[in-house]
Amino acid sequence: MSWERVCDTSALPVGKGIAAWVAGRAIAIFNLGTQGVYALDNRDPASGVSLLARGQVCELDGELYVCSPLYKQHYRLTTGACLEDPQLRAQKVDIRIDEAGVWLAGA
Template sequence: MPEAALAMNQEANDWVEVCALDDLPHNAGIAARVAGRQVALFHLPAETPAVYALDNWDPLGEAAVLARGIVGDLGGALVVASPLYKQHFRLADGQCLEDAAVRVTAYPVRVDQGRVWLAVS
């Protein structure tokens, strides 16, 4: 394990190395199993931050499909549209824009030396 990664793990033991940044498709999502959870990772290279992570589970459609949704900008917020019923979930915090009572977990993400790390609790 590289020194920076080792230091990161010692600093916060809930950070998990997920993949190489180059493994993520640009401007799209991909699902990954991280610490027993299915997570949707989104790489938007033109944005800051460039990588976002949400639960892959769509609570309205009741399926693990958010990684297959279309990413875009809705009213100035970066979102993913669920492929099932088209609700929009904000990438920054997982809030559903059509229903204030619905939210999916958004995970903190770090990119260090070309590797993607996800904080899980």
């Protein structure tokens, strides 16, 4: 697996999502501080629009989700599974952070 450096850790706002272009696709990155850093494909599976990074992060039944700003489906940050429709799934992207910055697994 190849890794691509995206940014310094200081560039990730805490509690919000940002989008990054990695290996030819948009990735949504969510920095939740002590709760971890997560990455999903930025494309909303329900609409096909690249906007998940702009979604509201929430916790439901002890699990972390991002709520799509368009149709309001909730996608689990750890797996990409959709709470409302099991047939929908945002692709999870491997992410790591070290002293050199934020890294995403390439395609």
